[in-house]
Amino acid sequence: MELPQMPEMMGLSLLLGLLALMATAAVARGWLRAEEEKCGRPARQKANGLPPDKSSGSKKQKQQRIRKEKPQQHNFTHRLLAAALKSHGGNISCMDFSSNGKYLATCADDRTVRIWSTKDFLQREHRSMRASVELDHATLVRFSPDCRWDRIEPQSHGGNISCMDFSSNGKYLATCADDRTVRIWSTKDFLQREHRSMRASVELDHATLVRFSPDCRAFIVWLANGDTLRVFKMTKREDGGYTFTATPEDFPKKHKASIINIGIANTGKFIMTASSDTTILIWSLKGQVLSTINTNQMNNTHAAVSPCSRFVASCGFTPDVKVWEVRFGKKGDFQEVVRAFELKGHSAAVHSFAFSKDSRRMASVSKDGTWKLWDTDVEYKKQQDPYLLRTGRFEEASTTLCRLALSPDAQVLAxxxxxxxxxxxxxxxxxxxxxxxxHGEAITDLSFDITGQFLASSGDRAVRIFHNTPGHRAVVEETQGLLKRASNESTRQMLQQRLTRAQEALKSLGPQKK
Structure with a gap:
């Protein structure tokens, strides 16, 4: 039998051994590379200025990172800050004080409207009532006059607040945010430590505006995604609480541009909606369009219903504020919308305007860097124009879109x-x-309560309530002048009581500016 030659056997053995060594080395290099990558990645990321890999680390570390990455609530302190309402889970888009000064309503993109009590403003806790906006969220909110609420929840909005509105009886504040809720707050809690609210959910959408109805038994919201109005009724339950119920059908879609404001006449006869083009619609409470107004202002920046319910006004690209009268017959039937008067005097576009409580004064702010106060108690049917009472400088208005609020007595302009x-x-x-x-973001709404005691602002997820110290000082200044001219003893006593109340209010707020 013939055996293989020795050199051939040795060559084959060497070849097999070499292949085995190469395979072992490859496996070892792969393992070492994996270990190096695992251990060295954080160091390399740190050296390169990169954030650490969020997939690594323990569960506790991941939870800590999540908490750090959550948006932080903007903190603000000031000696005149009375309260900060922080229940919305989204950004607040609108707010409104009730006519009796007892409530503030806010709405946000958290699909809720919240009602706050102004009497809790100085307390540590601020409770609110929340109404949810189903399948949508409100951008504007307005109270109804009787201001009934649902349930009290120690919660706040989870999004930025876009709007707020006070009820006409002053008992509630409604807020809406992008957390798909509307919250109703009791104004009596404004000065309390806790601010409870009742929540209405906005299903599949969120509200950007909220307004109470004049009788405070309902509120309306503007839906961000639905581009329409939705009505919520507030019904009292047997246990003393209230239920928020959306009406079966929303208002029909009529606007072709984004909405800028909504309003309800205090008489309850009509609803106004205004869009950013040149359109203002006058609606019946049943959702029928009564009249369409073309403002001819290139674009609208603000529109509102006067407190007396006679007028609708708008401003925009043109340097004026246009005011129309909404006329109804003696039997309450709608007749027509006619031009009433205009505020003329600015030299550039008008950002915003506001009415005083009695509708006899109006204020405006323009891109020309000025604000103006007007006497609108004129015989406009005889072509009499409003009188300009005061012009002030506000340079920020020349470069930034501004919001304006006028105190009920027209003594203070915010x-x-x-x-x-x-x-x-x-x-x-x-x-x-x-x-x-x-606020941590631009202010979305600004409003005085009906008493003029507080000024409310919204901008992020909080509503901040300020003492109106300039208002108290204005009352002191005005009353002292009236006392010097008063000759009747009963009048002097009444004025002295008014002066004492204002002075005591200022004293309670600590040292004042000189």
């Missing part, structure tokens, strides 16, 4: 630019207070 608030005395035209960086 202007918001960005996240700052400026308060002016309208009698002297002087700036008396400035609150800087009030």
């Amino acid at each position: 202007l918001a630019s960005g996240s700052n608030i400026h308060l002016f005395n309208t009698r002297r035209g002087e700036k008396e207070e400035c609150f800087e960086q009030v």
